[in-house]
Amino acid sequence: MDFVSARLNMVESQVRTNDVTDFEIQDAMRRVARERFCAPARAFAAYAEVPVEICPERWLMGPREVAKLLQAAAPKAGEKALAIAAPYAGAVLASIGLDVTAQESDARAVAVLETALGDYGVKLKAGDLAAPMGGDYDLIISEGAVSEAPAAWIEALKVGGRLAVVERDGPMGRARLYVRTPSAVATREVFDAAPPVLAGFERRPSFQF
Secondary structure, eight states, X not given: OOHHHHHHHHIIIIIGGGTOOOHHHHHHHHHSOGGGGSOGGGGGGXXXXXXXXXXXXXXXXXXXXXXXXXXHHOOOTTOEEEEETOHHHHHHHHHHTOEEEEEEOOHHHHHHHHHHHHHTTOEEEEOOTTSOSSOOEEEEEESSBBSSOOHHHHHTEEEEEEEEEEXXXXXXXXXXXXXXXXXXXXXXXXXXXXXXXXXXXXXXXXXXX
16 A cells, blocks of 8 residues: 555645644644554554544544644644644654653553654653643643543643543534633633544443432
C-alpha cells in the first residue's frame, strides 16, 4: 500500500474539507505516519474515515475528528502537552513543536506505540489514565471518549491550559474544550463525534432500589 499517497489524500479529503484551516496541523498530519500508531494488522485502514484499533480497548480517533479536536485546542510550538491514550495526536503535536508526553496504561498499546512515539520525539509514560502524570500542562488531549471530563485532567492544566476531549454517553458524543482560568473552568462545545469510549471511563450506572 502507498501510505504516503494515502496520507496526503487523507489531509485533502478528510481534514481540509472539514474546516480544519490550521496549516501547521495540516502539514504535521502530512508528515506523521499514522500507520505506525495502530495494530500492524490494521495498518491498511490507518487512513480510513473511522477509528482504527491499536489493541483491544484502544483506538486511534478518526482523522477528521482528531484534526478538528487539535484545531480547537489551538496548539503552539513550545507548549507542554499531555496526550492521554492519544498517540497519534501526540505525534502531531510534537511535529508542530510542542513538548509532548504520552500517557498509556495498557501494556499491549505500549508495545505497539513505544518505538513510533520515540521516533517522533514523544516521551512515553505508563500509568493510570485517570491520574495524569505531571502537571502544569498547557494542553491535554485524549483520542478516546469519556462519559465526562475527569476533574483530575482539568486539575493537571496550568492557568490558561486547555483540555480537548470528546464526552460521550450514548450513540453520539460532543467534543468539548475546557479552559482553566484563575477562578473557574470555562467550556464550550466544538462538534459532534463518536469515538469509542475509553475502558474505565464509561458512565457508572446509578443505584436504584
